[in-house]
Amino acid sequence: MFTISTNIKHFVRLRPMQPAIFSYSKFAKLKSNDERAAELQKQRYNVVHTAITSALKKQKCLPASEWKLIVTELQKNPEFRNENTLNKLVFTVLLSLRPNDSLQNARTFIESFGLKYEDLGIRRFIIQLYAKKASVEKLTEAEEQQLIDWCNDLIAREFYILSEMHSIVVMGLCATKEWRKALDLAKPSSSSLNILARKTLHQNEIESTWKILTNLTHLSKSYQHLASKTIVAFAKYFENNREEIPQNAEKLLTFCERLQTVFDEPTLRVLTSALYKSGHEAKITNVDYSGVCRNCNSNLQAVRIANKDFITLQNEFLNNVVGKGQANIIYQKTTPEEWQAFERTIKENGPFDIVMDGLNVSYLANQQNIHVADKLAFTKFKHKQKPCAFALANVVSQLTAEGKRVLVVGRKHMNRWPKMNAIRQMATVFLVDDISKDDIFLLYAALYSGPNSYILSNDYMRQHKFAIGQQFDALFKKWQQEHWYGFTIGTDKPIELVKPMAFKMYSHKIGDFWHLPFKTNAEIESKTWNQYDQPKNWACVRIKQNVEK
Template sequence: MFMILRKTSICGNSKPFQQVSNYAKIFKLLISKEERAAKLQKERFELVRTCITSALKNRRSLSVSEFRTIESEMRSKSYHRIRDHIFDVFFTLRPPNDSMENARNFIEAFDIKDDLNITSKLIRLYAKKASESQLTEKEEQELIGRCDALIAKEFHALPEMNSIIVNGLCATKDWRKVIELPALCKNSVNIIARKALKENEIDMAWDVLHKLFSFPKHHQHLNSKTIQSVAKYFNRNPKSIPTNANKLFSLCEKLKMLFTEPAIKELRDVLEKHGHQAKIINMGFSGICSTCKSQLEKSKPLSTTQFNMLRTEFMDKVVKGADIYQKTTPEEWKSFEEVIRENGPFDIVMDGLNVSYLAKKTVDQAKANNQSSSLSKLHFNLDGRPNVHTLTNAVKQLHDEGKRVLVVGRKHMNRWPNINNIRKIATLFLVDNISKDDIFLLYAAMHSGQNSYILSNDFMRDHKFAIGRYNELFKLWQQEQWYGFTLGQNKPIELVKPMQYKMYIHKVGDYWHLPFKTNEHLEAKMWNSYELPEDWACIRIKENVECE
């Protein structure tokens, strides 16, 4: 829809612009409607949960007739998805309430046999119980039967169902048969590896984990639970650490892993407990480890071919993608493209608001964390408001150094005093106050070529999925082209060269260096984060350690 309309917009007729703008507005309204619907569903779930738990009190389970009565009462109030909400409540129950007995009575009450959604939830409920206690023989057989029935109908070919089936079977004695199950997804591989580690079959775990290399790049990683399972295995089998720790780290290096804090800390505690060296450090711009004094390996620069591939992907998937008019309007974007053509290419593309606001913000964050930011060590004493003088001085210095500068800001900056001073020495483009400026910064830098740099602390996370298969190239480009800066009172701006060493696990001499994130709790976000890590673990595995 958007692609067809854009083709007609270049002819100069304003009607297509208005049509696309209308579609963008409708799309935003749909998103708002989805958010309201999600909030309503959450409220209804809480009502159902309150109803179920009030009826249960200290009993193990509600009867078949009670479930029928509750559903009837809820439907009379025009509630939707009642059965889904009722089943979801079972995941929240604690003793003396019995989740499995409630689930069985619920299924019997409505004679649910072929509902794929309820079946998948039942399997997850069995797996949850198995992780907390032991399934009875009857429960285990029922779980195996339901998983086998789904496999027979080839539901395992669906990625989401694949991991549910694998998780279910890995809670039973038949777990080994999932290893040869076709169409395994990355979550399934991690689940199987954790089961193998729990059963002390570490060679099987390595074999399974190597299946990750058959997946697309952005699906190739061990999740935190798997790393923690390896740590637990090491704790049970300390004599295996010298051989298997290096296998783990070598695998992670090939996968270019970035770790989570809980996984790193558990691994560190186990390794230190059994006589190996493992320290957590804060890595500075120098890339020199404060523990082993080693210099981290330099990252390989992006080649011209790789940059051109990334730029093409960016233009096709982000700029020409159907979501661009969620961030701007056709009129504004056309105007911006004209500015770039007439005034580019640029040496520096500056995030105007980021520079003017960030000084105060970064100092506050540094004080809160009792440390300096690794990207922009700002020490400019501001009162929390944007400072046009900071921005103007930064632009002037870059201009005096012979740099062609593009400053991207917002229209409200027109009210700033002396804003025209910036226009005299740089190209200034102000986007609408409701537009998102990240797409403008990225486009200008990409369009200007491989020697163009971005001055901003905004890491443009919104585009991490849109770039798709070239996420890794985007990280390299960001690492090379994203400049930080330092400011001092009455001192000139000083650009801080981006970190140039490898930002994933690698070995220098006898020491492994593992980067990890401390402020990301959602792993799905962490794997696609473009922030450069400051926190690392320095680990040396000793070959001859006396074990208890």
């Protein structure tokens, strides 16, 4: 008998977020319900993963008795008593193991507890396990036929039309000799199309690949995604078919530009390595805020939001935030009385050149150094006298001295800060209730103030795309890119503004050179990068039409 540790550090039931937030530091540390749920699920997975892999160190394939012992120990914790939840976690762990080990153990686990292969959940995982084995070695004739039969059964019962099952059926068929059946299945998804594209590349049928990827552009914008595995499959195809690179590499990168692709570092390096080894130019480089590539010295393509596009975005956003039928959106973040007071404030005192996220600015200064006053040439004060307030006052003073009309949006607890009266004499100040969300106030004030208004914040507030229709997502992002100033704590000035990158932040071509942005391994691991961030790392690529052999 052995004991499985099921201690989970933060195994607590999800609770609503705290009703009151009194400081930005507390606010910054809070997590959303979705984030907490994801963290708890990861902890559950880690417990099951440790239990299974520890047992596998002693024997390659666990017998039924061992599986029953593991499950019994796990179910001593209430978090694992739901059979379906536990089964899903077990199969998720098995999918992370080596193909042969995972498949053998999956069969034993299913038989140990009398599970049915006909069950949709079981079928889903077992098909993935078979497909994973097929990706590294040939299936036996019996395994391949079993996989075909399972997929045909799902097609006959029309389960394949379920969005979550469509890609599973395609994945299963593509692991067999009858993979072409998957080409005829209706309702293609992004995942299914990427799987089919990889299969046709593996079969050296690149013309079929392009036909499949054309269907990807017919999906709604949010589903137009070229998977990293698909780009890697292209790289392997180029290595084996070097004469195909000039035409098809250009076609691939043009497709990436259409999808506004930003690569991850491992994928980008595989692709550039394949191109470089084949005689083409490919170098990792940097692009500074001026938009100049350090490798080819090209200026990246400028991004400018036309005045008519701004007016369209302005009307769409303002109408959807407070327009008819949308009041619930804003009042989930504030109250009718508070919002009406805010509207009066911006109408009476606007438009503004700078709409400042007061807490974001002041909090960064406080985080930089407990003695931030000395660094910023403030009047000396003790830490308990709230350096945040002095930082904010100096920033406002700097901006107003430059002739900027400033709106500071903060929270009511800031009324207790020193220097607030001085700040009010220099700028318009609106403080929301401590339980209100201030992001929507910042966005509304900036868009209301017109095309020459900028937001000053290191928070991109990307969650507020909900306020406009999906067809305006790209326009909203372009506006954010052009009208969003970041900042750092300065040495000669209280604050150094970080100007927006006024050029395309996704794959595009200038002259003969392609510029491909990517997120680094460190950014991926720390989860600090997202689609709104400004990429500093790029690859500069030139596809040669004639390569010396």
